[in-house]
Amino acid sequence: MKHRIVVVGAGYAGACTAETLARRLSPVDTEITVVNAVPDFVQRLRLHRLAAGQEIEAPKLTDVFAGTGIRLRVARVTAVDPERRTVTVADADGGGELGYDTLLYALGSRGADHGVPGAAEHAFDVAARPSALRPRERLDGLARQGEGGRVLVVGDGLTGIETATEITVSASQQHLHRARRREPRPCAASPPPARLARLTETWRRHKPDTTAHRPMVTRPRS
Template structure:
């Protein structure tokens, strides 16, 4: 029997990791299966662009993994049983159970309503392609109205800033308001905050600061201080939440449902399970939890694959740097901010803004997509074999 590696999720973290494992492990004694609910690779970092009507490439996962030896199973994960080492899935054929020897959990995250009434019923979000398409259709409807419409973006994190500026630039007939819990761009340096504010002024975005939202209704938002803001489309970007599957599976998780992992991204409760990306509670080299981000997905994914390959082939596990160096923020298509942070996660005084920052952000996204679409790039002629028969190597890997 071959050693069965199952990857849950084909976002940035899952796709990258599956490709690395396929490049480095011999297919003679390993088989890699990726389970994903959708047939396409979704560029989540560009969903705010898709929402405003721009074309965003969505390659077919079947084409992405063609020739790599990776098996693709299009199905929705409904349960994980880490004691029996099986995953339960649902698909058009009725689903079933898929067994594994090593599990790589990369199911990512979705929008968090934070318990605010009305978010689930009335708000839009850009954390998935279906929800971004729903927002796109709503913006199309508002654009056709003679009076236009009010778009309210709640949350001034990276997603909120990028969504508000993208809508304002691409849909100038709509009035855009950005609601910030604290000062706009509070985590940025003073210079970057000023640049962000100038961008909002240039794009005609109304900024409401130091405001918390208590409820979302169909045509308005109610704030904690009693303020009522009219809204024809409320976009909720105030945080992310992970899928509850891990929490109910018996894996050790945090209060937020993230899987608690060690330095190698291995579950502290079930050593045959690894978690990467938003689903993992991983401490960076500075001792702080890595933030939910594409950069964290890349670092944790590389560390997990190093650990899996090292343990299965009897080699030393390489430590990947787990650092968060900064934020790339797009402010429409022609402006941006590149803000570096120090070892404690605090913004450094200097920043890069304007067209150059926007081009760097676009370049990073292009490189990320290219990496996903070329999983066999650099594949060696001879890939590493397991140190023993697959079943023996599996037991060694989990000691």
């Protein structure tokens, strides 16, 4: 009988671990199943870009696991029974149970308001794709109305710094775009030197320093 490995969660930790196991273990002796609530791979480390108005790729998990022998179950985990070694899932077909010999629990984390009054009702987070789209819709609405506003980012960790940086860059680009539209000119004409200097200075004032940004690699916690 094959050794059944069930990986709950297909984020960076779950997907990368499942692929590593598939490479190192023989499919003759092992069976790997990944359970995830959505069919797409969410690039959580880039969700701050989504919140700021950029598009980020969301590859299908079937493509991510293609050729690995990994089984994908798109479903939501509702219970884990360690004594019976089963995982209960719910999906469009009604769900069921998955038996396992080894279970990897990699459902990740979510945004927390820590009980701060008003945070749950009025603040945004970028911990998941749906929640990252909420500030994006808010900022897009202000841009369409030509209104400005203040953005307060609470937290100065990597997520907070990168979110503030991306929003600042996006706002600067929108400001320059609106400045150009308000002063139409013949297509063949070049901007006057004084106006070009003003635009350049505006960009320099608002453009953050992104030279320190480097790709980040995460690994499952032991």
